[in-house]
Amino acid sequence: MTTPFTKHVAATRxxxxxxxxxxxxxxxLLDQLQHMPHATLALVTGSAGYGKTTLLAQxxxxxxxxxxxxxxxxxxxxxxGYADFCSLLVAAMQRIGLCAQADFRLDDTSPGAMDTAIASxxxxxxxxxxxHVVFIDDYHHVAAPPAHRFMQKLLEHAPGNLHFVIASRVTxxxxxxRLRVMNQIxxxxxxxxxxxxxxxxxxxxxxxxxxxxxxxxxxxIHELTGGWPSCIQLIVIMLKNRPDTLATLRTLVWRSGDLQxxxxxxxxxxxxxxxxxxxxxxxxxxxxNAPLARAVTxxxxxxELLKRMEDENLxxxxxxxxxxxxxxxxxxxxxxxxxxxxxxxDNEAVKALHLRASRWxxxxxxxxxxxxxxxxxxxxEFAAIVIERAEPATWSLEYLSPMLHxxxxxxxxxxxxxxxxxxxxxxxxxxxxxxxxxxxxxPHLQSSxxxxxxxxxxxxxxxxxxxxxxxxxxxxxxxxxxxxxDAVIENRFLRYFLLAELCVGYAGAxxxxxxxxxxxxxxxxPADRDNEMALVAETARVAAILHAGDVxxxxxxxxxxxxxxxxxxxxxxxxxxxxxxxxxxxxxxxDRIDDARETIANRRGLLQASGPDLTIRASxxxxxxxxLQVSADVALAFLEAQTAHLRDQQQPRxxxxxxxxxxxxxxxxxxxxxAVELDALLDELAQAHRDDRGIRAEIAAIAALAHARVRRxxxxxxxxxxxxxxxxxAEAVGRGRMAALADFLSAxxxxxxxxxxxxxxxLIRALDTGARLGLVRTFVDEGALASALLNRAVQEAWLNGxxxxxxxxxxDHFPAEPNADTRRGVATAAxxxxxxxxxxxxxxxxxxxxxQAMSNKRIGLVLNIxxxxxxxxxxxxxxxxxxxSRYDAMMWARKNGLIE
Numbered sequence: 001m002t003t004p005f006t007k008h009v010a011a012t013r014x015x016x017x018x019x020x021x022x023x024x025x026x027x028x029l030l031d032q033l034q035h036m037p038h039a040t041l042a043l044v045t046g047s048a049g050y051g052k053t054t055l056l057a058q059x060x061x062x063x064x065x066x067x068x069x070x071x072x073x074x075x076x077x078x079x080x081g082y083a084d085f086c087s088l089l090v091a092a093m094q095r096i097g098l099c100a101q102a103d104f105r106l107d108d109t110s111p112g113a114m115d116t117a118i119a120s121x122x123x124x125x126x127x128x129x130x131x132h133v134v135f136i137d138d139y140h141h142v143a144a145p146p147a148h149r150f151m152q153k154l155l156e157h158a159p160g161n162l163h164f165v166i167a168s169r170v171t172x173x174x175x176x177x178r179l180r181v182m183n184q185i186x187x188x189x190x191x192x193x194x195x196x197x198x199x200x201x202x203x204x205x206x207x208x209x210x211x212x213x214x215x216x217x218x219x220x221i222h223e224l225t226g227g228w229p230s231c232i233q234l235i236v237i238m239l240k241n242r243p244d245t246l247a248t249l250r251t252l253v254w255r256s257g258d259l260q261x262x263x264x265x266x267x268x269x270x271x272x273x274x275x276x277x278x279x280x281x282x283x284x285x286x287x288x289n290a291p292l293a294r295a296v297t298x299x300x301x302x303x304e305l306l307k308r309m310e311d312e313n314l315x316x317x318x319x320x321x322x323x324x325x326x327x328x329x330x331x332x333x334x335x336x337x338x339x340x341x342x343x344x345x346d347n348e349a350v351k352a353l354h355l356r357a358s359r360w361x362x363x364x365x366x367x368x369x370x371x372x373x374x375x376x377x378x379x380x381e382f383a384a385i386v387i388e389r390a391e392p393a394t395w396s397l398e399y400l401s402p403m404l405h406x407x408x409x410x411x412x413x414x415x416x417x418x419x420x421x422x423x424x425x426x427x428x429x430x431x432x433x434x435x436x437x438x439x440x441x442x443p444h445l446q447s448s449x450x451x452x453x454x455x456x457x458x459x460x461x462x463x464x465x466x467x468x469x470x471x472x473x474x475x476x477x478x479x480x481x482x483x484x485x486d487a488v489i490e491n492r493f494l495r496y497f498l499l500a501e502l503c504v505g506y507a508g509a510x511x512x513x514x515x516x517x518x519x520x521x522x523x524x525x526p527a528d529r530d531n532e533m534a535l536v537a538e539t540a541r542v543a544a545i546l547h548a549g550d551v552x553x554x555x556x557x558x559x560x561x562x563x564x565x566x567x568x569x570x571x572x573x574x575x576x577x578x579x580x581x582x583x584x585x586x587x588x589x590x591d592r593i594d595d596a597r598e599t600i601a602n603r604r605g606l607l608q609a610s611g612p613d614l615t616i617r618a619s620x621x622x623x624x625x626x627x628l629q630v631s632a633d634v635a636l637a638f639l640e641a642q643t644a645h646l647r648d649q650q651q652p653r654x655x656x657x658x659x660x661x662x663x664x665x666x667x668x669x670x671x672x673x674x675a676v677e678l679d680a681l682l683d684e685l686a687q688a689h690r691d692d693r694g695i696r697a698e699i700a701a702i703a704a705l706a707h708a709r710v711r712r713x714x715x716x717x718x719x720x721x722x723x724x725x726x727x728x729x730a731e732a733v734g735r736g737r738m739a740a741l742a743d744f745l746s747a748x749x750x751x752x753x754x755x756x757x758x759x760x761x762x763l764i765r766a767l768d769t770g771a772r773l774g775l776v777r778t779f780v781d782e783g784a785l786a787s788a789l790l791n792r793a794v795q796e797a798w799l800n801g802x803x804x805x806x807x808x809x810x811x812d813h814f815p816a817e818p819n820a821d822t823r824r825g826v827a828t829a830a831x832x833x834x835x836x837x838x839x840x841x842x843x844x845x846x847x848x849x850x851x852q853a854m855s856n857k858r859i860g861l862v863l864n865i866x867x868x869x870x871x872x873x874x875x876x877x878x879x880x881x882x883x884x885s886r887y888d889a890m891m892w893a894r895k896n897g898l899i900e
Contacts, residue, residue: 049230194227549736
């Protein structure tokens with residue numbers, strides 16, 4: 001059992017019921033659904049047995065004939081949770097080529113994780129040329145509020161070529177007013193679902209034959225049933241078996257209790273005992289086939305009984321499936337009725353059915369069903385054994401996440417008794433940014449209990465190191481991992497996991513030579529280049545280069561690596577996210593703003609659902625882009641929200657970065673009071689981590705930089721002392737950019753104090769480091785103070801040779817001041833706009849579509865880019881042109897002949 005998790009779920013969960021030859025086409029309802037190609041959602045709501053599933057199956061045939069890609073998902077009572085629903089929905093969409101690399105978290109209900117999943121789904125649809133229709137039957141089983149929020153977001157962000165058709169017994173708790181206003185929803189409610197008299201007559205004649213009943217019979221049946229399709233079907237079954245009972249229909253009082261009695265007296269009572277008992281036993285299944293039925297009931301005539309049920313239309317239908325063996329399912333109403341009868345039996349007998357079912361499913365590779373029935377039968381030990389047996393020979397990140405979902409369904413006492421399973425669970429939790437639960441489980445993981453697998457026993461310290469990583473404790477990581485550095489590990493996943501952890505630990509401590517040595521001593525062979533954990537190790541090396549500050553080298557190595565990672569592991573894989581976060585940072589630092597914007601716009605999950613480094617890099621880049629293209633207030637609001645989130649996640653280093661960035665922006669905007677308040681908070685944090693080593697040594701350095709910004713005006717000597725402290729601390733852990741910035745800020749203060757020689761020396765140190773590492777925005781983001789310092793250095797000949805050329809090149813990256821800096825060829829008009837501003841081809845394409853009155857969402861669909869990318873481009877246009885609205889930007893482009 002080595003297939004991915006979704007393959008352990010019965011394929012019939014994703015197949016519609018087969019429409020028999022003797023059915024009635026719901027012409028009027030299908031006409032209403034003809035509006036579906038232009039709508040995001042078709043919602044069909046009605047009571048049980050009102051023909052919702054049949055209507056969806058008929059509409060599905062129409063969609064398939066039109067050339068659309070169609071996915072089907074039938075839910076059950078076991079799918080009411082968030083992770084259950086989302087996992088099945090993604091699995092259904094994967095069957096039509098969407099979400100091919102769904103590595104995002106489906107067990108995390110945080111807004112960041114949810115946004116990541118939504119973005120991945122939307123992006124996969126945008127890349128697809130066809131229309132895609134996703135059918136979700138029995139949505140009323142969904143109970144978790146986060147699952148409804150997930151569906152709400154998916155509907156709100158669905159591109160024009162993605163449509164949903166939902167059937168539910170009750171109206172889902174979704175906000176549909178916006179879809180109604182925009183005419184993006186087709187709603188078919190319960191009053192529209194019953195058969196018309198003509199449809200009732202057609203159904204009866206189709207199944208019984210024309211002329212079998214008198215002319216008044218169809219009208220009587222229609223009146224009694226109210227056109228309820230399932231009840232009409234039950235009556236037809238009864239009349240087929242006992243035509244003489246037509247007269248009794250006139251005396252039926254059609255209430256729920258009567259229906260139950262009628263089912264008992266007029267359907268079940270006339271079935272042979274063997275068939276009735278057989279049907280009741282099968283009611284425990286969502287789907288069933290002949291071998292399963294024979295194994296569970298012990299009836300050697302199972303195949304013949306199923307054939308009889310199908311031939312007599314006993315509320316059972318065949319399900320389309322890729323399997324050679326036919327699968328069936330009961331009509332939901334009849335299945336519920338049978339389950340009620342079964343529950344009246346001896347409880348132990350029912351448990352025995354579940355246990356036999358679990359053995360059959362386990363033996364045939366249906367992991368999820370095996371675990372479900374083992375749990376229902378009370379045999380959690382067997383559920384644990386099933387999961388252990390399903391462990392693939394070669395682990396992968398794709399395998400670990402869904403496996404964790406199953407493991408968490410086991411009682412903890414059972415999990416703790418199966419140490420191999422507990423190892424997998426702890427490993428997965430540690431990798432998925434949930435250290436709290438890993439900490440609670442790890443004490444129960446005993447190396448001695450893994451004596452049958454010495455390799456796993458030896459690797460237990462790696463789990464503790466993974467938790468230490470989530471807590472930014474790289475010193476503890478190295479203490480745990482260095483004894484394993486030369487260990488021979490056969491399991492490739494664990495081997496490369498160790499390499500990745502070592503790279504992270506050494507980079508955090510500034511031991512970059514050890515990063516190189518670690519990968520040189522254990523190079524990744526060509527055969528493993530596409531192994532995802534090996535790719536994580538490679539991206540960790542590139543991240544280490546960025547830690548050292550060498551952004552050019554990080555960008556040079558990271559760009560082709562990201563392309564390889566996406567091809568091998570998927571756009572949203574862990575390795576892709578690590579590599580993308582490096583490129584976001586490097587692109588921004590190199591002042592390639594469009595590249596940085598594109599990257600972060602497509603990876604929103606980096607902001608909250610990632611490891612500490614990834615979150616810090618993405619958050620700082622997002623805030624700085626907001627400063628450039630929107631406003632400082634927007635950037636500050638985002639940083640405040642991130643600070644609160646990261647404080648809640650107990651990430652002190654990330655909190656320090658967020659506070660430091662807020663202080664930088666506030667200082668530039670002369671909001672001194674607020675800057676001082678935040679500086680006090682940052683100082684408290686720094687005092688608590690004053691003596692930390694490893695990566696958390698950054699906290700004190702960040703605080704020292706912030707103190708200098710706050711103190712430079714009234715206490716310049718104290719500011720210089722803080723900058724000296726920052727540089728020493730930055731150099732101690734090899735943070736080149738931070739050290740260069742400390743020198744640059746020192747030069748600026750010394751220049752203000754007219755200590756020219758000292759200012760010149762500090763500036764030369766900063767520029768030498770910056771030129772070597774390729775720094776741009778580290779200096780440019782200091783704004784007017786940085787521009788003034790560089791201009792003075794150039795004009796007063798403080799610099800020569802390469803340093804002078806580098807300073808001049810930096811000046812070209814500063815925004816032009818109104819009526820100044822004509823050297824850069826930007827003339828500002830009297831109204832504040834910039835008629836000579838240069839727009840990219842993408843920006844011109846977007847403006848042309850704005851001129852056609854397209855919404856941002858529609859523009860994204862036309863250009864096959866995300867909504868966030870459209871917004872980022874428009875913000876960039878506004879910044880370049882000095883305008884604040886789509887209309888002004890469009891008029892500028894028209895006036896200058898760039899669009900029609």
